[in-house]
Amino acid sequence: MTIVTAVVLVVAALLTAFRVPASAKGRGRPIVVCGVLTVLAFLLVVPPVYAALDRVIPGENAVDPLTKILLFGGMFILADQLAKGLGSPRLVRLVSGLPGRVALALAAVLVVTFFLLADVPVSSPQLAVANDDPFVALYTATSLVYFSYLCVLLVVAVARSFGPPPVGASARELRADRLDRLGRQLMMAGFVLVPVRLVLTPLTFLRPETYDAVQVLPVSTLALVVVGLWLVRLARRTADGEVRDVSFAGLLARVRRDR
């Protein structure tokens, strides 16, 4: 499990780093920020890192709510960018408009409140050691509810974005379309796992031994979304430089190639 997590984190970090040059020119900056926040959040809960930081930062386990807030930020940015990319004003409103910001603020306040109420005496990433404490359960559930809220919205929006392949597209555009499509499918698969994790929370509460197994889900989500985003990037690069001919005669000449 730790090896898988490490690989996923390294890949996520690398793919984020690859985006830095373009972001310096102003392209895809939010996605880079999202990548940094998310990788950092996942990195901080790796036990040795967590233990080391917990000694430095005042307040037992104060690192954990910090990771939650970082992840909130990362997920908020990703959802906002996806909503904007999909061109859905309603989704943008629910993610980063007034309702979306209220949800974020509420989640953040509740997470901090439950953390303070939980009072876990020993250093433990994700407060896993006190998993059967009701406030820890609420603490975990609150963040999952917020993530699930965003992910359910995203799953629906992404699922709606699949149309037929472009009419009269060139071979290169079709290749880009396939990459893009696969990317969206992977992201969707990743988002679906988040509400699944939420539904499994009572299980980890009642049967703490299942906790480790369930932790596979967030890492899978990270892996799927990271690869999915990368495929979208590949799609853009594949389609780039292609003369975009949407003239009627152009479409007409290419219609036969579709079949």
Next chain:
Amino acid sequence: MAVDAREFRRWAESVGLPSAVATLARTLDVSRATLQAQFVRGRVAEQTVVTAARAAGTGPVAALSAFSDFAGLADRVTLPTVAELLSQTTYIDVSMEVVARIAGPLGEVGDRYPEPPLPTLDGVRSWFNAVDDGELRRRVSEAAGIVPQGLSTSLTDNKLRPQLAVLAADLAGVSAASGLVVTGLVTPEEGGWPAHARRGALAGLGELELIEHMTERSRHAARIVGRAVEEQARVQKFRDTLG
């Protein structure tokens, strides 16, 4: 849906095509695996029959008539109606006709825009609508035992299975091969459409009819180009934001 593989073997033998799959695939210049799969499934695609007929030097429509699913097809081939021909023209064809009427024969310029190859953009649905008496969708889906929604989806995708295309043409009372022509399975000539029939149909229109047809086709083209532009902008925005 396709024709029976045993019938295909019998027919292939009768027109002198090799019976071994490998040789046949080479003769037809199709993938051996595809052909093999069709034989294993026991159904050979109509497209294969058409390719084989061309290789054997017989007319595809006559070849299809040899199969029980398309029995008597060649006997029901008549001249296409003007409405059918017009449904397969674009606003560019109409514009050429307008210019030709004013400026005289276009010569070389006209050759640069030949009649569009079939299927044309949204041409299958255009044809279906042109032969539709208002009840054709229902009648075709009832006769074929499919849901009307499936037929509409297929038309939206600019597709129509050969058997449905023939069925629709028969029910609409037009030439049985017309549906195969507009879906691009057979060429207009193979389907019994006279050479340059579409240009001829345009040339035969009175000015008012021509203007009305141009309006209709322009609106049609605007819808297609508009959708393509919109779709492209949508995709571009998605990739620019996340890529």
